[in-house]
Amino acid sequence: MSIRKTVIALSIISLLSACQFDGDKGDQGEIGATGAQGIQGEQGDQGFNGENATSKVKVEVVGRFSAGGSEIAGKSAAEIVQFHKTSNSAFAVNSALNQIEVINLTSLPNTEVGNPVSDTSLSSTAFTFPNEVNVLLPNNTREIITLGAANSIAIYENTLAIAVEADEKTNLGAVLFYQLNNQGAGTLIKAVKVGALPDMVTFTHDGAKVLVANEGEPNKAYTIDPEGSISVISITNNLPEDIANEINLSSNITFSSDLLSANDYDTDAERVALLKQRGLKLAGPVNTSLAQSLEPEYISVSEDNKTAFVSLQENNAIGIIDLEHNTIEIKPLGFKNWNEFQLDFTNKDEIPSFSHVKNLFGMYQPDTITTYQWQGATFVLSANEGDSRDYDGYSEEVRVEDIIDVDELNKALSVELQAAYDASGGSDGLGRLKVTTALGDADNDGIYEALYAYGARSFSIWDQNINLVYDSGDDFGKISASVLGNNFNSAHTENKGDNRSDDKGGEPEAIAVGKVGDRTYGFIASERSGDLFIYDITNPFNVTFSAFYNNRDFNVDFELDDDLDNPCDPNEGMDCSMITSAGDLGPESIKFVSADDSPSGKPLLIIGNEVSGSVTIYQVLAE
Numbered sequence: 001m002s003i004r005k006t007v008i009a010l011s012i013i014s015l016l017s018a019c020q021f022d023g024d025k026g027d028q029g030e031i032g033a034t035g036a037q038g039i040q041g042e043q044g045d046q047g048f049n050g051e052n053a054t055s056k057v058k059v060e061v062v063g064r065f066s067a068g069g070s071e072i073a074g075k076s077a078a079e080i081v082q083f084h085k086t087s088n089s090a091f092a093v094n095s096a097l098n099q100i101e102v103i104n105l106t107s108l109p110n111t112e113v114g115n116p117v118s119d120t121s122l123s124s125t126a127f128t129f130p131n132e133v134n135v136l137l138p139n140n141t142r143e144i145i146t147l148g149a150a151n152s153i154a155i156y157e158n159t160l161a162i163a164v165e166a167d168e169k170t171n172l173g174a175v176l177f178y179q180l181n182n183q184g185a186g187t188l189i190k191a192v193k194v195g196a197l198p199d200m201v202t203f204t205h206d207g208a209k210v211l212v213a214n215e216g217e218p219n220k221a222y223t224i225d226p227e228g229s230i231s232v233i234s235i236t237n238n239l240p241e242d243i244a245n246e247i248n249l250s251s252n253i254t255f256s257s258d259l260l261s262a263n264d265y266d267t268d269a270e271r272v273a274l275l276k277q278r279g280l281k282l283a284g285p286v287n288t289s290l291a292q293s294l295e296p297e298y299i300s301v302s303e304d305n306k307t308a309f310v311s312l313q314e315n316n317a318i319g320i321i322d323l324e325h326n327t328i329e330i331k332p333l334g335f336k337n338w339n340e341f342q343l344d345f346t347n348k349d350e351i352p353s354f355s356h357v358k359n360l361f362g363m364y365q366p367d368t369i370t371t372y373q374w375q376g377a378t379f380v381l382s383a384n385e386g387d388s389r390d391y392d393g394y395s396e397e398v399r400v401e402d403i404i405d406v407d408e409l410n411k412a413l414s415v416e417l418q419a420a421y422d423a424s425g426g427s428d429g430l431g432r433l434k435v436t437t438a439l440g441d442a443d444n445d446g447i448y449e450a451l452y453a454y455g456a457r458s459f460s461i462w463d464q465n466i467n468l469v470y471d472s473g474d475d476f477g478k479i480s481a482s483v484l485g486n487n488f489n490s491a492h493t494e495n496k497g498d499n500r501s502d503d504k505g506g507e508p509e510a511i512a513v514g515k516v517g518d519r520t521y522g523f524i525a526s527e528r529s530g531d532l533f534i535y536d537i538t539n540p541f542n543v544t545f546s547a548f549y550n551n552r553d554f555n556v557d558f559e560l561d562d563d564l565d566n567p568c569d570p571n572e573g574m575d576c577s578m579i580t581s582a583g584d585l586g587p588e589s590i591k592f593v594s595a596d597d598s599p600s601g602k603p604l605l606i607i608g609n610e611v612s613g614s615v616t617i618y619q620v621l622a623e
Helices: 003-020 268-277 400-404 415-424 475-487
Strands: 057-066 081-084 089-094 099-104 124-127 132-136 142-156 159-166 172-180 186-196 198-203 209-214 229-236 245-248 298-301 307-312 317-322 327-332 335-337 360-363 369-374 377-383 397-399 434-436 451-454 459-463 468-471 508-516 519-526 531-536 544-550 587-593 604-609 614-622
Touching (some): 057 531, 089 142, 132 172, 132 186, 172 198, 186 198, 186 229, 198 298, 209 298, 298 369, 307 369, 307 377, 400 415, 475 531, 508 587, 519 587
Parallel strands (some): 360 451
Antiparallel strands (some): 057 614, 099 124, 132 142, 159 172, 198 209, 369 377, 377 459, 459 468
């Protein structure tokens, strides 16, 4: 039977069936009487109080300290900051004078100062420490260490810890412990020997331990390269132990995967192979050991004091420290795909200009990290600054144009990368971007299939296993450009916009976390541009941007070079005569002070700006 005849037959059957069941319409029934009302149910339990819905905040400058003008500019006169509740004081490391500035905040106002950029309403008292200390050694003898610069401070209740490198930074340094009084003055308790270049120090939340990130940087010639390490100093009844325990970055490295057994990583070669397979970045001269290559940068402790996290910036990794067994597991962070986001990679056009670039990746390379809790779990926040090994004796850093320059690397880009290079403007476009030579030519055939730039120009949130939960993507560059226009991505050495786009952008450097009302916020400051970004991170899986601030006057003319012994040297063409009017330059650290601890009763941010030598106090207000 044809399809047409079948369709007609089925239609007739359907019509006949419809007629068969289509009866006469019946009479409407009577409406029944309304029934009696039922018994009222019992009252339910009261619901939980909801969180304060406010997710927007603003900041106001309520005080500012300046260590000086052109005589201290560029000399790290206000670097790492902390808060001492007993004396209501901000403490700031002043490397220019090698002392601690104690800035009293007792009379801090609740209203914004008249001129936030140039305010100098706060003053300080100098806290000095000796040039040499006597430390106990494991063999029960004593040694005198000649000290160099202070790099970091931490305060727990009335105990102050100062991390100080040796006068030769490749030698072992020390942590100095002081008992503070109610004026912020201190009495030396003792000094404890630690690793080479102690760059950051922190207490556990219960004050039972002090952790030190010993960065172990090489000398400029790269002829001496000490090992990086973590020092753990136990404290009993407020008294530090004489000898620090060391977590070394060789035999104390562990792997948590049940797919591996201990004998799979009991040699340095095996550890290196496993970590490189997982994406660890290693860069250095031939025969550099793993412990020499790993350089601990910044430590944050979990709320239960059982775990700490350490950024390994140059290696693009975070280490998970087991404080019960003094071991460390290293977690490479992977790479950010810049084809999924946009960045400005050249400073030559001197305007904000954002592009996708296929096969261009960013190494997260966090500097400061911090932690907070959500649903009883620990999350790690990272400021993804980026950093290279760039020394006289060894450097991994090149511009993309140097890769194909016959007088430089004399190598090639893949067909795709070369096309992107040409379309961008060549040596004035993508060619300006700084990348690493340690990655990109995976098969060593002389052709770079991918490019790896320093930093991710963002902040990230990682879970306690260092899986990526959130990244701010290209927010920082676009937010800054929308507010500052052509001044975005300025360096902290002069007011010239767009001059860091070819490097690491604004360079997210400092990060802190704190609660305002019932909401939790992340505060991130960019070292070069001076931008402050605030995000609502109450739920790490639902992060929102909240506020932006920049305490800098881009109309002031100045120029300095912080690589010079005298960064403002007029004989080198520098001019810092107007630097005190330029505002805050080079934010290096942030300390959040809760409303309960604040002398003004308002949540505070204390920001240390190492280039301008200023410490700026912000109050944080819910909008």
